[in-house]
Amino acid sequence: MTHYRLHCFAQSGNAYKAALMLQLCGADWEPVFVDFFNGATRAPDWRNAVNDMGEAPVLEIGDKRLTQSGVILTYLARRFPDFTPSGEDEELEILRWILFDNHKFTSYFATLRFFRAFMPPDSYAGASAFLEGRVRSAFGVVEKHLAAREWVVGDRMTIADLSLAGYVYYPQDEHGIDIEHTYPAIDRWRKRIAAHPRWAHPYTLMPGHPRPA
Amino acid sequence: MTHYRLHCFAQSGNAYKAALMLQLCGADWEPVFVDFFNGATRAPDWRNAVNDMGEAPVLEIGDKRLTQSGVILTYLARRFPDFTPSGEDEELEILRWILFDNHKFTSYFATLRFFRAFMPPDSYAGASAFLEGRVRSAFGVVEKHLAAREWVVGDRMTIADLSLAGYVYYPQDEHGIDIEHTYPAIDRWRKRIAAHPRWAHPYTLMPGHPRPA
Numbered sequence A, B: 001m002t003h004y005r006l007h008c009f010a011q012s013g014n015a016y017k018a019a020l021m022l023q024l025c026g027a028d029w030e031p032v033f034v035d036f037f038n039g040a041t042r043a044p045d046w047r048n049a050v051n052d053m054g055e056a057p058v059l060e061i062g063d064k065r066l067t068q069s070g071v072i073l074t075y076l077a078r079r080f081p082d083f084t085p086s087g088e089d090e091e092l093e094i095l096r097w098i099l100f101d102n103h104k105f106t107s108y109f110a111t112l113r114f115f116r117a118f119m120p121p122d123s124y125a126g127a128s129a130f131l132e133g134r135v136r137s138a139f140g141v142v143e144k145h146l147a148a149r150e151w152v153v154g155d156r157m158t159i160a161d162l163s164l165a166g167y168v169y170y171p172q173d174e175h176g177i178d179i180e181h182t183y184p185a186i187d188r189w190r191k192r193i194a195a196h197p198r199w200a201h202p203y204t205l206m207p208g209h210p211r212p213a
Helices: A013-024 A044-050 A069-077 A088-118 A125-146 A159-164 A184-194 B013-024 B044-050 B069-077 B088-118 B125-146 B159-164 B184-194
Strands: A004-008 A029-033 A058-061 A064-067 B004-008 B029-033 B058-061 B064-067
Touching: A004 A013, A013 A029, A013 A069, A013 A088, A013 A159, A064 A069, A064 B088, A069 A088, A069 A159, A069 B088, A088 A125, A088 A159, A088 B064, A088 B069, A088 B088, A125 A184, A125 B125, A159 A184, B004 B013, B013 B029, B013 B069, B013 B088, B013 B159, B064 B069, B069 B088, B069 B159, B088 B125, B088 B159, B125 B184, B159 B184
Parallel strands: A004 A029, B004 B029
Antiparallel strands: A004 A058, A058 A064, B004 B058, B058 B064
16 A cells, blocks of 8 residues: 555646656655546536546545645655755745746646637637636746746746646647646756656556547 | 835726735735726836736735735744644645635636626626636636635634635626525625724725726
């Protein structure tokens, strides 16, 4: 029995934030496949017994169950010294970026990609221009922040980086944002994270890719 | 000179989260008006010197400056015993709801209300149905959660309540969601918060209401 069990699936960048953290820390963990595309997170069993917010990821640690990627990252950062904040100022600056990520960076980017990669075009036409505008605004804030620095907070990788990086490795044809040429600082930063010797792409780190035809 | 200076404006429910916390705690604070509708948070001075995320609220404490309502609430909760979490489990459960609020509850509701209350109708037609669907989904999660409990976490008011309550006191004609009749548990909960002897409505607690014609 592994110490950490992460309910996740390959196409979820929010799950990837937690999976990558466990992977980079060399934690004793295993993925548990969530059949999202067949409705697993919308089923009453999931909502009533696993996560009332109806989302993945969920991290199981013995009898404890944590949801929300930002909570899982915070919990793990306190237990793996490479990621433990140096004090309250750093902890709050990390939280600041995790909240920005949840509110404006991952949220709009993940939703835009979900529509473009997994839904029929006529189901999201009205939302697409709105979401892309929000994505470009949030990417602009992060691009400017990373232009003169290597990591989001301080001088080493923190969970703020892992939160913001949830969706940036998915192929461009899934979301339509040309990160490499439009956001060069974000592109260098995502490559910096990927240079970690234990790094793995979401499609290899988590189960469920490719999806059955 | 007051101990806490909160950069805020009456129409910002995100600023209200912090203002209400300071108010309920009886903190030594004052509001500093942010002229959002005349572009204050989009100005280079604000982005470069005050908040690189281009948002309100900002809390000043001497030389320290905190941004993101969730960071400000976390910082204050550690300093006002009525709101200090009882341990890590409660702290993480509070964070879980603050993240949900930032990602799906306040975020979509505040954006829908911003469009409906402050923008010309033709500027948001494409986004409106998308946002309202997301609002109703997030409100459904919170309604179900509050149906059998008085407070979002544990058995007393916490910053999870104050985060989720950021926008729920603005008039229905600003956002179009009939909270009283459609979400009765949320309606009872917002009235429970408003029963606090120091509670004040956002339009009286913060400067800038009504807006000049």
